Amino acid sequence: MVNMPFKHFLYVFLGFFSVIQAYGQEKVLTMKDAEQLALSNYASIKAKASQLNASKAFLKETKSEYLPDVNLSAQQDYGTINGQNGPSYGYRGLSVASSGPALPNQNWNAAFGALYLANVNWDFFAFGRAREKVKVQKSIVGLNENDLSQEQFQHQVRVATSYLNLLAAQQLAKAQQDNLDRSIDLQKVVVARVKNGLNPGVDSALANAEVSNARIALTNAQQTVQDQSNQLSNYLGITPQNFVLDSVFLTKAPNNVDQQSTVNLDNHPILKYYRDRVGVSDEQAKYLKTLAYPTFSFFGVYQGRGSGFNSTYGSDQSAYTSSYGSGVDPTRYNYLFGIGFVWNITNPFRVHYNVQSQRFTSEQYQHEYNLVSQQLRDQQLLADTRISNALKNYHEVPVEVKAASDAYVQKYTLYKNGLANIVDFTQALYTLNRAEVDKDIAYNNVWQALLYKAAATGDFGLFINNF
Secondary structure, three states, X not given: OOOOOHHHHHHHHHHHHHHHHHHHOOOEEOHXXXXXXXXXXXXXXXXXXXXXXXXXXHHHHHHHOOOOEEEEEEEEEEEOOOOOOOOOOOHHHOOOOOOOOOOOOOOOOOEEEEEEEEEEEEEEEOOOHHHHHHHHHHHHHHHHHHXXXXXXXXXXXXXXXXXXXXXXXXXXXXXXXXXXXXXXXXXXXXXXXXXXXXXXXXXXXXXXXXXHHHHHHHHHHHHHXXXXXXXXXXXXXXXXXXXXXXXXXXHOOOOOOOOOOOOOHHHOHHHHHHHHHHXXXXXXXXXXXXXXOOEEEEEEEEEEEEEOEOOOOOOOOOOEOOOHHHHHOOOEEEEEEEEEEEOOOOHHHHHHHHHHHHHHHHHHHHHHHHHXXXXXXXXXXXXXXXXXXXXXXXXXXXXXXXXXXXXXXXXXXXHHOOOOOXXXXXXXXHHHHHHHHHHHHHHHHXXXXXXXXXXXXXXXXXXXXOO
């Protein structure tokens, strides 16, 4: 057996102990980690990102619409060519385009035929219609970018709110657990004094009621913790679990609650989104106006055609061949090109009302923008008041906790010595519990007020960089 020096043994033991201790400790979920996890996982943000990618892809397709249509076609057929004088209409393509002489009798002579063609169509001028359509799609891309930004911003605020709510719920549950422990201590003292005849029996009943009430309050607080934990898990895009949160929000106030936002209100993520809605609608109105104007097109066709029927087939019905090679070999060629002009003269009447409708939609979006802008301005004014009031309570609550704690210790001592009744003592117990709850709420409210200011100004850095 190898003898290990005591010093080396001590190092190994301490290292092993530190590893065990690290595994035994739960990982703390910081606010910044929660925000990063939420932005990566939340399905709504992923959906907005996919929507943005789709609009960017459609923008590329819109830009390519100005390119001419170039079609290549080839067909090889086998059939008869009986012709007949008279009009006909190929309704929904349910007839054939057989071309041949109008013979006095039906025959079933059949041969191969073929048609090969190249076709070009180009709407080269439509009074800026293609350009306006591209502008519309560009504005939609900008709208979707801002939609993603405002969704990310709002989700950051939701996650921070849920984080603080869960932290407050956990602290309230701890306060209720402390209250239950004190109630059980009271119960033990009361039962002992009642058994010794030092207090009336009704005191034990009151103590039992106090313990039951404390257990109910603790159960309700634990349920609130579970509800808030599930809500935070949902925002983070992960399965529900128990969280160990950062205690910095319980031990200190923000570093600089008076810090002013560097984000202009017009650049608030939500306002930018609402403003872009107006811009997209205005661009759509411009595009719709171009639909009232005519379209100028260039077109060209070059084709080759083959047939198994000879040029003398009209007078000699035996002048054909069923040879596949002879039928599909092109022997006649044609070309055609020109410029076309198409204008539906009733379009201006219809387009007029479409444009009018779109302008009313722009007005609707503008009114909604004005409403959100006013709400954010009001929230900014309210945010400073909320921070001021939250700080007042933050500085006042230690006085309440100390006074309630001193009163509790005093009444507890007096009751144990028979110098106070149980009603006075339970009142002190209730006062201490209320003070502890007020402390947890007061600390949390300072951060909630700062978060409210960050949400109103559109500057999340006011909150996330203040601890």
